[in-house]
Amino acid sequence: MSKICVTAHANDFAACVTGIDLTQPVTGVLSDQLRAQWLRYQVLYFPDQPMTHGDLERFTESLGPFGHDPYISPVPGHPNILEVRHEPDEAAIPFGSSWHSDWSFQAAPPNATVLHAKVVPPIGGGTHFADGVRAFETLPQALRRAIEGRRAVHSARRPYSHEGYRAGGKRTSMRITPSDDAWQTQCHPIIRTHPESGRQSLFLNPVYTLGIEGMDADESSQILQELFEHMLQPDFVYQHRWTENMLVLWDNRTVMHSAQGGYSGYRRVMHRTTVAGSVPV
Numbered sequence: 001m002s003k004i005c006v007t008a009h010a011n012d013f014a015a016c017v018t019g020i021d022l023t024q025p026v027t028g029v030l031s032d033q034l035r036a037q038w039l040r041y042q043v044l045y046f047p048d049q050p051m052t053h054g055d056l057e058r059f060t061e062s063l064g065p066f067g068h069d070p071y072i073s074p075v076p077g078h079p080n081i082l083e084v085r086h087e088p089d090e091a092a093i094p095f096g097s098s099w100h101s102d103w104s105f106q107a108a109p110p111n112a113t114v115l116h117a118k119v120v121p122p123i124g125g126g127t128h129f130a131d132g133v134r135a136f137e138t139l140p141q142a143l144r145r146a147i148e149g150r151r152a153v154h155s156a157r158r159p160y161s162h163e164g165y166r167a168g169g170k171r172t173s174m175r176i177t178p179s180d181d182a183w184q185t186q187c188h189p190i191i192r193t194h195p196e197s198g199r200q201s202l203f204l205n206p207v208y209t210l211g212i213e214g215m216d217a218d219e220s221s222q223i224l225q226e227l228f229e230h231m232l233q234p235d236f237v238y239q240h241r242w243t244e245n246m247l248v249l250w251d252n253r254t255v256m257h258s259a260q261g262g263y264s265g266y267r268r269v270m271h272r273t274t275v276a277g278s279v280p281v
C-alpha cells in the first residue's frame with residue numbers, strides 16, 4: 001500500500017496531500033489516516049485528482065453522509081453535487097466571495113465541504129481560508145469574556161431571502177432559488193467545541209451571523225466587528241491557489257472561507273459536496 005505524503009503550511013493550518021488516488025475507494029486505515037490529517041490541518045488539498053461525479057460522491061461519502069444543500073439546484077442527475085460556475089462575460093460577483101462557513105444557519109451545519117476544480121482561470125479565482133481554532137486560542141481576554149457562554153443568531157436571509165437576493169444582484173450562472181425559509185433563525189454557541197478533536201474554535205461568520213443572542217444591538221455589532229477583525233488577520237489566513245482537477249476538503253466547523261475574484265474574462269467551474277454535521281456545542 002502506498003503511503004500518503006502530507007506537507008503542512010504555516011502554523012499547521014492547511015496541508016497538501018499526495019500519494020493517494022481519489023479515483024479509487026478510500027477505505028480502512030487510509031480513510032482513518034486521512035480523517036486524522038483533516039482534523040489536524042483543517043484544510044487539505046489534493047492536486048491532480050481527475051475525478052468523475054461518481055468519484056466525488058464516493059469520496060464524500062467516505063467522510064460521512066451527504067449534507068442538505070438548500071436554495072441552489074444541483075447538477076442534473078446528481079442531487080448532492082452543486083456546480084459553482086462563473087462565466088467569462090459575467091458581471092455578477094463570484095459565489096461565496098464574502099467570508100462565511102457553509103450553511104451555518106442550519107440546525108446541524110455541514111462538517112465538511114469538498115470542492116473539486118474543473119475549470120481554473122489562469123489568474124485570480126483563489127479561495128481564502130481563515131483558521132477559527134487559532135483565532136479562539138489567541139483571543140484577547142476582554143473579548144473572550146464578552147462572548148463566553150453566549151450564542152450567536154444565524155440566518156440565510158442576507159443572501160437567500162427574496163429581499164436579500166435582489167439586493168445582492170443577480171448571479172447569472174448559478175441556479176439559485178431564494179425563499180421565505182431564509183428568514184428563519186438558528187442560534188449556535190460562539191465558542192464551539194469540536195466533537196472529534198475536542199479543540200475549541202470561534203463559530204461565526206459575516207454572511208450568516210446576524211448578532212449575539214440577548215445582547216443590545218449596538219453592543220452586539222461592535223463585538224462582532226472586533227471578532228471578525230481578529231479572525232481575519234492575515235496571519236490566520238491561508239490563501240489557496242487552484243489547479244485543474246485539484247480537490248480541497250475543509251473542516252466547516254472551524255474554518256471560514258471566501259472565493260476570490262480577479263479573473264474577469266475567464267471561466268471558473270467547481271463541483272461541490274457537503275458532509276452532514278451535528279448540532280454545534
Ligand code: OGA
Pocket residue numbers: 084095096097102113115125126127257258259260270272
Ligand atoms: C462554496 C464556496 C468558494 C470558491 O462552494 O461553498 O464558498 O472559491 N466556494 O468557489
Ligand code: MN
Pocket residue numbers: 096100101102257
Ligand atoms: Mn462556501
